[in-house]
Amino acid sequence: MPHSCSSRAGTPTLCAKDSLSLLERSRSREDLPVVSSGTSARREAMSASDAPPSAARRANMARVGSKDTKPELIVRRLLHRLGYRYRLHRRDLPGTPDICFPSRKKVIFVHGCFWHRHDGCKRTTTPKTRASFWEDKFQQNVVRDRANMERLSHLDWVAMVVWECETEDLEELTPRLATFLREDP
Structure with a gap:
């Protein structure tokens, strides 16, 4: 002890x-298999790219939430300052939009650049370990996002995506949001 x-x-x-x-x-x-060569038994049993994530890594990933993220809170505060009132996370709509304006039939998704693969963004990186797992996961996210946008369109809802990196420049984001909400569907 x-x-x-x-x-x-x-x-x-x-x-x-x-x-x-x-x-x-x-x-x-x-608990490791016996290996006849002089290489490490641990390396033979499992390569670094196949290793499951460590407990610390697992804990970090578990803390990543889908609601009330920092970029989402920035967009919500900005909309509130502009005088708009909204509903949050409508589960009855495809994709559970982050921000919903039922009277206008408009929704806003606040996407993280990493998880939703923002093209050309520096945050759109792929982890080095278990790269094939991550590529599959990211591809599924992108396909699901497209399907949700199409389903919303078929239900006559208009959707806008605000990327995480766009929340850093409020002078550019404010007029985009105001224009989106002013336009008739």
Whole structure:
């Protein structure tokens, strides 16, 4: 059992001695297949690109939400300042639009550039690990977004997409939103 060292705040922390013993235990080779060559058994068992995400990575990804994101809050505050009132996340409409104007039959999607693949944006990157998984996931997102836009159009709703990177320039975004909401469908 690891002993605890005290930090300045008096809370117990792991010291270098404890981390070394934890590392040694995590490297136990009892669960790995025996490999005859001199290469590492762990490398043979699983390559880095096939490895499941670490617990920390999983926790970070789990915190990524689909509602009340920073770009969405920026757009909502801007619309409110312009005098528009709206409904949020109408689940009865295709794609569950972020912002909905029922009387105008208009919706706004606030898309993250990474998740929804904004063409030409610096945020549209692909993780190096498990690249094929991510490519498939991103492709499914794009196909689903297109299908939702078509379904909204068939229901006589007009949709606008605001990209995450566009929320950085409010002087350019404000007139776009005002024009979109003023126009008759």
